[in-house]
Amino acid sequence: MSSRQPFVRLNDGHCIPALGFGTYKPIEVPKSKSLEAANLAIGVGYRHIDTAYAYQIEEEIGQAIQSNIKAGIVKREDMFITTKLWCTCFQPELVRPSLEKSLKKLQLEHVDLFIMHYPVPMKAGDNDFPLDEQGKLLLDTVDFCATWEALEKCKDAGLVKSIGVSNFNHRQLERILNKPGLKYKPVCNQVECHVYNNQSKLLDYCKSKDIVLVAFGALGTQRYKEWVDQDSPVLLNDPVLCGVAKKNKRSPALIALRYLVQRGVVPLAQSFYESEMKENLQVFEFQLSPEDMKILDGLNKNFRYLPAQFFADHPEYPFSEEY
């Protein structure tokens, strides 16, 4: 691991590299681009890679990891690989088989972090977004606390080093933390977090429980047409963010990432371009003043690029809560 990239300690004793590389790709982008991007990312020094069953690119990510290991560029133990359990596999007996499928595609014996993608179970089956005849999502009622117990078993079986959640609100986290017989706490909650939605309350809550907040959409998302409102503000064009960037002689992307790192958040950053990948790694090379941090705090408007409205009818829809 490059000495420029610090780690953050997780509540189970493992460590997560303080910046991760995001691998989601919009549907229209060919999978070969994901393979190319993951290869470039590992080549320029990323050691923390975030992927998911639902991204349908675990095979490409696996190929990139293996080819870099074979070429002697990295060792497996230097890599931190995250994948996610999709919502159609929340029934406890489906968790381990789903993880095993991910491991096979990734060509790994274990992942470093396995997280529940959303707190919202959907009907099990081959379809990742199962719909009824009216086109409504078919939801499931399985209790995510039961799913959590199955994740704990995957950790005990050595298939994953750490377990966590994504897109949980604080009440949902609380339910896991208060679950009778809890064996392992979630190490992280991966949520949308950036200057327009700085998650200060959820972050305080997570810190109080020793849970790391991992940020997706840190750069304002890739603005994928299938999920993001195309009229939403372009985060990296924000004039205040650009002003802080100019003052610090850094790009808006670096300022957006540094704002999170300095608050103890672990950001993910995605790009298909080597120059941007390299630039984003400079996040550990400078600091923002308290005044600049305050200016950036002022940009918060609790705005979500990814409100996941397709889940809005589910009783576990996480974003009706304030945090």
Ligand SMILES: NC(=O)c1ccc[n+]([C@@H]2O[C@H](COP(=O)([O-])OP(=O)(O)OC[C@H]3O[C@@H](n4cnc5c(N)ncnc54)[C@H](OP(=O)(O)O)[C@@H]3O)[C@@H](O)[C@H]2O)c1
């Ligand atoms: N848990 C969840 O529910 C969830 C949801 C969404 C995402 N995620 C994860 O989080 C990751 C990150 O989110 P994201 O992919 O939506 O996007 P993101 O990291 O917020 O933003 C990526 C965009 O930022 C631009 N960018 C990157 N570095 C830049 C730089 N130095 N200068 C200028 N522009 C730069 C890229 O533009 P270019 O076109 O120029 O490369 C790209 O379009 C995902 O890939 C995925 O792994 C998780």
